[in-house]
Amino acid sequence: MSQKETKSLWAEALQRILKDKVATLSLVIVVIYALIALLVSLGLVAGDWATAAGPENMAPNGDFWLGTDFLGRNVFKKVIYGTQVAMSVGLVSSLIAIPIGISLGAVAGYFGGIVDEAVVWFYTTFSSIPTIMLLISISFILGKGINSVYIALGLTSWVHLCRLVRGEVIKHKNRDYVQAVTAIGGGHTKKLFRHILPNIFHIVIINASLQFQVAIKSEVILSYLGLGVQDVPSWGKMIDDAKQELIQGHWWQLAGATIAMFIIVLAFNILGDALRDALDPKLKGKDA
Amino acid sequence: MIKIWGFVVLVLFIAASCTKNNSEADGEKVLYISTPAKVKGFDPNEASDLYSGNEVARVYEGLLQFHYLKRPYTLAPNLAEAMPTVSTDGLTYTFKLKKGVLFHDNACFPQGKGREMTSADVVYSIKRLADPKLQSKGWWLVDGKIAGLNDWREKNADAELVDYEAEIPGVKAIDSHTVQFKLTKPFPQFLYALAMPFTSVVPKEAVEKYGAEFLNNPVGTGPFTTETYTQSNKIVYTKNPKYRDEFYPSEGEEGDEAKGLLKDKGKKLPLVDKLVVSIITEEQTRWLNFLKGKLDTMSIPAEQFNQVIIPGKGLAEDFTKKGIRAEKKVGLDVTYNAFNHEHKLFKNNLKLRQAMSAAYDRDKINKNFFYGISVPAQSIVPPNIAGHIEGFKGPYQNLDLEKAKKLLAEAGYPNGKGLPEITYHYKYDTKARQMTEMFQQMMSKIGIKIKPMGVTWPELMKLVNTKQTMMFGMAWGADYPDAENFLQLLYSPNQAPGSNGSNFHDPEFDKMYEKASVMGDTPERTALYEKMYKYAAEKTPLIFGFHRVGYGLLHSWLKNFKFTEFTHGISKYYDIDMKTKSENIEKL
Numbered sequence: 001m002s003q004k005e006t007k008s009l010w011a012e013a014l015q016r017i018l019k020d021k022v023a024t025l026s027l028v029i030v031v032i033y034a035l036i037a038l039l040v041s042l043g044l045v046a047g048d049w050a051t052a053a054g055p056e057n058m059a060p061n062g063d064f065w066l067g068t069d070f071l072g073r074n075v076f077k078k079v080i081y082g083t084q085v086a087m088s089v090g091l092v093s094s095l096i097a098i099p100i101g102i103s104l105g106a107v108a109g110y111f112g113g114i115v116d117e118a119v120v121w122f123y124t125t126f127s128s129i130p131t132i133m134l135l136i137s138i139s140f141i142l143g144k145g146i147n148s149v150y151i152a153l154g155l156t157s158w159v160h161l162c163r164l165v166r167g168e169v170i171k172h173k174n175r176d177y178v179q180a181v182t183a184i185g186g187g188h189t190k191k192l193f194r195h196i197l198p199n200i201f202h203i204v205i206i207n208a209s210l211q212f213q214v215a216i217k218s219e220v221i222l223s224y225l226g227l228g229v230q231d232v233p234s235w236g237k238m239i240d241d242a243k244q245e246l247i248q249g250h251w252w253q254l255a256g257a258t259i260a261m262f263i264i265v266l267a268f269n270i271l272g273d274a275l276r277d278a279l280d281p282k283l284k285g286k287d288a
Numbered sequence: 289m290i291k292i293w294g295f296v297v298l299v300l301f302i303a304a305s306c307t308k309n310n311s312e313a314d315g316e317k318v319l320y321i322s323t324p325a326k327v328k329g330f331d332p333n334e335a336s337d338l339y340s341g342n343e344v345a346r347v348y349e350g351l352l353q354f355h356y357l358k359r360p361y362t363l364a365p366n367l368a369e370a371m372p373t374v375s376t377d378g379l380t381y382t383f384k385l386k387k388g389v390l391f392h393d394n395a396c397f398p399q400g401k402g403r404e405m406t407s408a409d410v411v412y413s414i415k416r417l418a419d420p421k422l423q424s425k426g427w428w429l430v431d432g433k434i435a436g437l438n439d440w441r442e443k444n445a446d447a448e449l450v451d452y453e454a455e456i457p458g459v460k461a462i463d464s465h466t467v468q469f470k471l472t473k474p475f476p477q478f479l480y481a482l483a484m485p486f487t488s489v490v491p492k493e494a495v496e497k498y499g500a501e502f503l504n505n506p507v508g509t510g511p512f513t514t515e516t517y518t519q520s521n522k523i524v525y526t527k528n529p530k531y532r533d534e535f536y537p538s539e540g541e542e543g544d545e546a547k548g549l550l551k552d553k554g555k556k557l558p559l560v561d562k563l564v565v566s567i568i569t570e571e572q573t574r575w576l577n578f579l580k581g582k583l584d585t586m587s588i589p590a591e592q593f594n595q596v597i598i599p600g601k602g603l604a605e606d607f608t609k610k611g612i613r614a615e616k617k618v619g620l621d622v623t624y625n626a627f628n629h630e631h632k633l634f635k636n637n638l639k640l641r642q643a644m645s646a647a648y649d650r651d652k653i654n655k656n657f658f659y660g661i662s663v664p665a666q667s668i669v670p671p672n673i674a675g676h677i678e679g680f681k682g683p684y685q686n687l688d689l690e691k692a693k694k695l696l697a698e699a700g701y702p703n704g705k706g707l708p709e710i711t712y713h714y715k716y717d718t719k720a721r722q723m724t725e726m727f728q729q730m731m732s733k734i735g736i737k738i739k740p741m742g743v744t745w746p747e748l749m750k751l752v753n754t755k756q757t758m759m760f761g762m763a764w765g766a767d768y769p770d771a772e773n774f775l776q777l778l779y780s781p782n783q784a785p786g787s788n789g790s791n792f793h794d795p796e797f798d799k800m801y802e803k804a805s806v807m808g809d810t811p812e813r814t815a816l817y818e819k820m821y822k823y824a825a826e827k828t829p830l831i832f833g834f835h836r837v838g839y840g841l842l843h844s845w846l847k848n849f850k851f852t853e854f855t856h857g858i859s860k861y862y863d864i865d866m867k868t869k870s871e872n873i874e875k876l
Binding site for chain 2: 052231237241244248
């Protein structure tokens, strides 16, 4: 009975999103970006971004939609490759942050007492360190490169989710359904992971979609500062190039990188909002 | 409520008027300059890079300095009263010191009053350069050259406390104002060493009081003083009110009179009251600051070059009508992409090095980043000093892809097959990254994969000093105008942490260097220098880049600017014409 209910929550959520045109468009955009990233990862597109495809600093034209850069590289291909970097950073850092956030938050909320105090103390301390400083120091320790960007962003972005999960678990742990599990002899693990977590998972989903775009923006900032990816294109590095190019009238690197970033960040934000509305149990059964 | 609001307004008003009074006091001459790299602090022992050295030399002084106006570069006394007397065997140098030179007032002295600098301080400072516990970056300068100094260093290496009281035969205080140096062997460049920031005179009291923090607490004899240094983006210096009687030079190079460089002759230095050095790493930011008149001088950024300098005409009208002037800067330097010869890939791998050098398109880099005006380096010695061969074409220093491919195959990596990815470290800024990407692209043409790694300057120095690189980008500016100063970059005893950061080791080269380094300035020495110049081109220990040429721009109000390779301590000669400044700053 309960399983069927849960299923219909997700189905209904999807239905609601599809009803909202803007949200649907956002979803499509995210899927397209993800596909591009996947194709780049498999080496099927933009693998030859590094070769000089044409003359240097050429303005956008039929052959090169976004022109070429100072080495004659195709800027459009760099934008495409940058998509892979951005999306993979979003994905991997979320994959690191979410398990940390869920497990610490769940454990703290569920067990309470000293465990809770320890976790709360830890994340309060942790979040009082300015994120960008933490990112920089982590990338100093781990060295430069995309792996440190993954880890740095993953390790710095779990606090928000942890707080939310802790709060939700506290709310749920004394509910009737959990007490029922206790009554039939379910242990802590079962209660927490089989019963409470599925009921709060929508929070994780919403948070992940917002986390994703924060990670993308952070990657751009890190790469702009020279702390991010090193030998592959990144939107941040393209914006960095533009600093010197704009004055010469070469606007296309900046345009390509910022538009690509703008679209995906906006799409994730809208999608995040839509997901929140769609997955909120309080709104269930009502028209959005 | 109204009362409180009024109170706030009043406080703000007072605060605002105070700041105004502090910074823009009537007629106070403030010189605004910038430096492109983080400064490591004010310890002369650590002043191994140009930028830190510049800051050190505003506060500290050594026995000698370069004459500001004379060319070719000539030494002049600084803390010394006159040039030293040298014994006939060229081993003993006797210096008389100026009398009445005071250290800056500082809490490290009794009652905070700076005492007189004496010969004991000179001896102390040289010992400090050799202190085994301090691992000075300038040790190479005196290593093995001053009698007894190496023994003293070794004896104290394991001692708990370094014994500064012990006498060293090679550096002695004869009386309170006479210092005598005894060298182990003739070292004609020794006097140049005494004009470098490394050999600046520091007071024992400050070193002892501040310990590790001495780095941030400069106490010298120099023309300017500054507060405790914090790693900030701005260093503010004020004129040392007790600066000794030091005057603007009364003679210079031919033509200096006409350029107005001698107008201030005989005036007491320094000429400005305050000096503000901004640390701005981005060229674009420096440029905008210069255009707004917030910096008094800077080099023309490569991207701006064709808007600023019109070929055949000189400075563009946009600039001349604002009173801005341009000065050509022909530097004594060389840039290079270095191999780490301790790395197994490059050790004794001559053909690989030659292949990479031949695949490096210097003209393209020159055009893109130096506006085509720099000189592609054929070997290690820059133009305008003996040892450089004008018109010499290095065998592997000019683009030849066929040759490069052939050499690479001979090295055992046909089309780069079997060659691992090569990590290349460089000091990160946008231009350096773009230059590295271009280098990466050039190498990919013969199948070599380069992995660029942009790091901060201190990080890069650390990696190089601990031999942890594969390849890295670096440049060397002359410490003194002698080819020996460039050739020593390849001398194997100078390996990291010394100046031979590439750890090149070639017994043949070492032998020639050892012979040349004790020779006086003779045609034989020049011939030997030239032989080494060609030898270095053949062995390709580094991918030689450029001898950089640039233009410096200066605002109408900056007086007494003359381009010099030896920028240490020159800010005391600069002057600001306040009247011109107030008139012209409006036009910017």
